[in-house]
Amino acid sequence: MSQRYYEDVNVDDETEPIEKLPTADMAVEFFGRDNPTNPAFADAEAGKRMGIGGALVPGLLKLSWMTQYVSDWAGPESNVRNLRVAFRRPDVAGNAIVYAGRVVDKRQEDGKNIIELEVVTLADGQPSVRGNVQVELPSRG
């Protein structure tokens, strides 16, 4: 993981897409065995009854991956400050999700260097989650 600096980031910069492959087991393990979860997370049949077509991928899992995606892009001296997402369509376990992003703003706020990215998850080329993520970067100075 390399460090990215505020001065080196420009609006419209794109982040390298990465692919994640969620499974139904991941959904169960993500919440821990003791936690109640939506039956559709682990049971493809329950998901089909809900019209999803298979086991549902938890939104919190997708949001966590998005946090990691931006944090890895930004580097070890960065801090993710805010994520705001809209869930556009469900994702089904076993189908790959691609994370991709673009810088939409850079600004200094209260002495901090803030980069804002639009991040989207794509499943079969269609967006399933759209998010805006703010991350604080160090300065070279």
Next chain:
Amino acid sequence: MSEPEQSLITDEHRAMIGVKSDPVTVTVREEDARRMRDILGDNDPRYADGTGIAPPYVIAMFGGGRGNARMPQVLPGGLLTQQEWRFSRPFKVGEELQAITQVVDVRDRLGGRYGYSVLVTSGTDYYDAAGEHVGAAMITITQFDPKSARDNS
């Protein structure tokens, strides 16, 4: 259910906006942090065992946005449609936080995939032992009538 001629949101529902819940204690658990890191494949050294710092997404284990606040139940169906996380500082493994939840907004939505629906937004703020803000989670649930949604599909 066809589109209602007027809002189904009542004064009783609106009265829930801004009412803060009693604080609920949540703990930043090491086992949660480790399990989530493993599942996500997160090798960030900042959150490795022994650092005492949990990855920010451990907030997913706090039940954020729901808490024990009373939530308006206008329509029977519900779907998580928006979510927000905010971080004021990193979470420390083992620390106890006080979670306070409140309804932030309740509003009608006309048309769309679910027909008439109601958007209920709630938020939970997390405070440390010194009373300092550590993070927050906000969710929007789209409430809808399943029959109306089918009619609109």
